[in-house]
Amino acid sequence: MKVLIIGGGVGGPVLALALARAGLDAEVEVVEARTPSEVEEGSWITFQANGMDALRAIDAAGPLEEQGYPVETISFVNGRGRSLGSMPLAASRPDRLTSRMLARRTLAGGIGQLARDRGITLTHGVRFVSARYEGSQVVATFNDGSERRADLLVGADGIWSRVRTFIDPSAARPRYVPVLNVGGHLPGFRVDVPQGEFRMQFGTRCFFAWMPTPDGGTVWFANPPHPGEPERGSLERISDASWRSTLHTLMAQDHGPAHDIIDAAPEPLRAWATYDLPTVRRWHDSRAAVLLGDAAHAVAPSAGQGASMALEDAVTLARCLRDAPGATDSARIAAALPRYEALRRARTEKIVAYGHRSSNSKAAGPLGRVVRDAILPLMFARAARDGGKSMMWLQGHHVEFDAPVEF
Numbered sequence: 291m292k293v294l295i296i297g298g299g300v301g302g303p304v305l306a307l308a309l310a311r312a313g314l315d316a317e318v319e320v321v322e323a324r325t326p327s328e329v330e331e332g333s334w335i336t337f338q339a340n341g342m343d344a345l346r347a348i349d350a351a352g353p354l355e356e357q358g359y360p361v362e363t364i365s366f367v368n369g370r371g372r373s374l375g376s377m378p379l380a381a382s383r384p385d386r387l388t389s390r391m392l393a394r395r396t397l398a399g400g401i402g403q404l405a406r407d408r409g410i411t412l413t414h415g416v417r418f419v420s421a422r423y424e425g426s427q428v429v430a431t432f433n434d435g436s437e438r439r440a441d442l443l444v445g446a447d448g449i450w451s452r453v454r455t456f457i458d459p460s461a462a463r464p465r466y467v468p469v470l471n472v473g474g475h476l477p478g479f480r481v482d483v484p485q486g487e488f489r490m491q492f493g494t495r496c497f498f499a500w501m502p503t504p505d506g507g508t509v510w511f512a513n514p515p516h517p518g519e520p521e522r523g524s525l526e527r528i529s530d531a532s533w534r535s536t537l538h539t540l541m542a543q544d545h546g547p548a549h550d551i552i553d554a555a556p557e558p559l560r561a562w563a564t565y566d567l568p569t570v571r572r573w574h575d576s577r578a579a580v581l582l583g584d585a586a587h588a589v590a591p592s593a594g595q596g597a598s599m600a601l602e603d604a605v606t607l608a609r610c611l612r613d614a615p616g617a618t619d620s621a622r623i624a625a626a627l628p629r630y631e632a633l634r635r636a637r638t639e640k641i642v643a644y645g646h647r648s649s650n651s652k653a654a655g656p657l658g659r660v661v662r663d664a665i666l667p668l669m670f671a672r673a674a675r676d677g678g679k680s681m682m683w684l685q686g687h688h689v690e691f692d693a694p695v696e697f
């Protein structure tokens with residue numbers, strides 16, 4: 291079986307690793323539009339325990355389990371610095387896996403390196419443009435004029451997926467969520483918060499968060515509200531001085547370390563618009579093309595789950611391809627794709643909805659803030675009382691890779 295994976299971000303290389311672990315007799319190539327260093331660009335992410343579980347399921351967690359910093363507790367304060375409560379990020383798992391704060395470079399770079407070490411072909415700098423069928427095979431075309439044939443085409447090409455458009459030309463466009471993301475790591479900057487605790491401030495006009503790192507630094511991010519969708523490329527043109535001034539203005543009425551963090555943040559300050567993708571009507575075309583990760587269901591960053599969802603998808607798709615019945619590759623693929631979707635759709639859509647609710651609470655107006663400040667402490671107190679058990683639907687997910695998938 292020849293498998294062509296478009297996208298060498300997080301989910302694509304992990305699908306290739308999972309197919310190898312499944313022992314599938316497959317020739318696999320991952321084609322990525324950007325260079326390896328561009329793929330690793332980005333800030334810090336919360337990589338939650340269920341994502342590490344998916345990597346462990348295919349013996350791929352090794353290089354990452356000790357990287358970054360554990361995140362155990364989230365605490366919340368309002369603009370005046372008054373505590374709104376705190377709660378464990380989740381109850382502890384039987385396997386003791388915890389969520390970790392990781393530089394995106396560490397996650398994407400670690401996964402890419404592992405794929406290369408295990409002999410997977412990762413081709414960089416070539417962009418998928420379109421595809422067509424010839425018999426049961428897909429023929430994909432690329433921006434350098436090359437073509438590749440495959441029995442299965444996988445779109446792991448992120449939120450602006452081109453494979454999604456091949457599968458369904460009228461597929462939904464990503465939904466803009468009206469907050470931006472800006473943040474990073476401050477080496478040698480100490481904050482008065484216990485190790486393992488992420489403190490989040492519902493500021494008067496902007497959500498702001500900070501967390502100490504064991505090396506004496508701080509990871510931080512801010513979510514400036516931004517009602518209108520920014521034009522693509524426009525955020526990159528905003529200068530560092532302008533970001534600092536905007537963030538100082540937004541945090542002007544609030545108490546806490548935000549102003550010192552804004553002043554000390556190393557340049558360049560980089561911002562991302564927020565999008566999600568609640569329902570993609572078609573995850574596959576019932577023949578030989580399928581989506582995974584952000585291409586199928588992007589989650590707003592506030593859920594801290596996008597990378598983990600892509601990894602859960604990747605290992606599930608590999609299990610379905612391994613166990614699908616059928617006398618030919620195309621019969622097995624045709625059986626595997628709907629089974630994979632059936633195993634994944636409800637969970638991912640529930641998480642997208644959860645991420646959207648959390649993002650919206652960050653962009654509340656004056657009335658919304660009053661309601662929020664009244665309701666949140668009750669919610670956090672309930673979550674604290676149950677020791678984080680209510681978050682286990684997110685982070686307690688476990689993949690038993692060798693268990694056969696029922697068809």
Ligand SMILES: Cc1cc2nc3c(=O)[nH]c(=O)nc-3n(C[C@H](O)[C@H](O)[C@H](O)COP(=O)(O)OP(=O)(O)OC[C@H]3O[C@@H](n4cnc5c(N)ncnc54)[C@H](O)[C@@H]3O)c2cc1C
Nearest residue numbers: 297299300301323335336418447448583584591595596597
């Ligand atoms: C600001 C921000 C903060 C985030 N924070 C978190 C967090 O805390 N926790 C978390 O789990 N997730 C977080 N996420 C989400 C997470 O990064 C994504 O959900 C995750 O990377 C999805 O993995 P993926 O493999 O589906 O897509 P990606 O990792 O986006 O990879 C897709 C790849 O496909 C490539 N590609 C696109 N088009 C083509 C083409 N035509 N041809 C070839 N290659 C192509 C792209 O270059 C890219 O490398 C955050 C996202 C953002 C923007």
